[in-house]
Amino acid sequence: MLASSVMDYHLYSLRMRASRKGKHVSGAERIVTGGQILPTSNNLIARAFNLSGNVPTEVHFIAEQIDPEHISYMALPNVTTWNVSSWQQGRSAAAKLLEHSGIGQSVISQAFKLLTNGPSPSGGVMRGAVLLDAITGQRLETDLSRGIRVSRMDLAPEYSERIKAQLSHFGLAHHRTLEALILAGKVVGAPGLLAELCWSDDPEYQVGYVSDGKNGYQRISMLKPVGDPMGGRVFFVNRAANSRIDTLVSYLENQVVLFNQLGTVHPPKNWIS
Numbered sequence: 595m596l597a598s599s600v601m602d603y604h605l606y607s608l609r610m611r612a613s614r615k616g617k618h619v620s621g622a623e624r625i626v627t628g629g630q631i632l633p634t635s636n637n638l639i640a641r642a643f644n645l646s647g648n649v650p651t652e653v654h655f656i657a658e659q660i661d662p663e664h665i666s667y668m669a670l671p672n673v674t675t676w677n678v679s680s681w682q683q684g685r686s687a688a689a690k691l692l693e694h695s696g697i698g699q700s701v702i703s704q705a706f707k708l709l710t711n712g713p714s715p716s717g718g719v720m721r722g723a724v725l726l727d728a729i730t731g732q733r734l735e736t737d738l739s740r741g742i743r744v745s746r747m748d749l750a751p752e753y754s755e756r757i758k759a760q761l762s763h764f765g766l767a768h769h770r771t772l773e774a775l776i777l778a779g780k781v782v783g784a785p786g787l788l789a790e791l792c793w794s795d796d797p798e799y800q801v802g803y804v805s806d807g808k809n810g811y812q813r814i815s816m817l818k819p820v821g822d823p824m825g826g827r828v829f830f831v832n833r834a835a836n837s838r839i840d841t842l843v844s845y846l847e848n849q850v851v852l853f854n855q856l857g858t859v860h861p862p863k864n865w866i867s
C-alpha cells in the first residue's frame with residue numbers, strides 16, 4: 595500500500611528498458627498517478643521478461659516524480675489507416691506520404707535503406723530514433739548506436755479511460771497502437787520536425803506509419819515482410835525552422851507531454867496505386 599499523499603496527488607514517469615548482452619531488446623514507459631503506480635510498474639517489468647526467446651540480461655526501471663508546472667497538454671493527432679495489399683505497396687504509399695510532408699526522394703530512399711538494413715552502425719536496430727536532416731540526409735544524432743529516445747509522454751490520467759474507449763470503438767486500442775500514437779503525437783509537436791517514419795523491429799508486426807503536423811498519424815497496414823527483424827524510426831528535421839538540434843532533442847527526451855483529447859479518426863481506406 596502506498597502512502598496516501600503519493601496515492602492521491604503525485605504524477606510519476608515510470609520507465610523500463612531491457613537489454614541482452616549490451617543490445618537493446620525492449621523499452622516502455624507510462625505516466626500515472628495514484629493507484630496505478632504499483633500495477634503499472636509491475637506491468638512494465640513483466641513486459642521486459644515476457645519476450646519469447648529474448649531473455650534480458652539487464653533490466654533498468656526508474657520512477658521519477660513529475661513537476662505539474664512542467665507539463666504540456668496536447669490533443670492526439672488525427673488518425674488515418676491505409677490498407678495496402680503488400681509491404682512493397684506500403685513502402686510506395688509511405689514514400690508518397692513523406693513527399694507530401696516535404697521530404698525529397700533521395701532522403702526518403704536513404705531512410706528506407708537505414709530501416710531495412712538496421713540503422714545502427716553495427717547494422718542492428720537502435721534503442722532510439724534516427725534524426726535526419728530533411729534536405730541533406732545527414733544524420734544528426736550524437737550517438738548513432740543509441741539514437742534519440744522520445745520520453746515522458748502518455749495520456750493524461752483523467753482522460754485515459756475515455757480516450758481508450760473511443761479508440762477501441764475504431765479497433766485501435768491495442769497498447770502497441772496507443773503507444774505509437776502517443777509517441778507520434780509528441781514528435782509531430784516538436785519544433786522543426788517535418789515528419790516521422792516508423793516500422794517495428796518485431797518480426798511478426800508489419801504495421802508502420804508516417805506522421806506529420808498536417809496529416810497526422812497515417813497507419814499503413816504493411817511496411818515490411820513477415821519474419822524481418824529490422825525496423826526503427828526516422829525523424830526528418832527541417833533545419834531552416836530549427837537549427838538548434840539540442841533544443842529539439844531536449845524537447846523529445848525531457849518535455850513532459852500529456853494528451854487530453856483524441857483527434858479525428860477516419861475510417862480505413864484502401865491505398866490505390
Ligand code: AMP
Nearest residue numbers: 720721722723742743744794795826827
Ligand atoms: P517498436 O515500435 O516498439 O517496435 O519500436 C521500433 C523501433 O523504434 C525501435 O527499434 C527503436 O529504434 C524505435 N523506438 C522505439 N521506442 C522509441 C522511443 N521511445 N523513442 C525513439 N525511438 C523509439
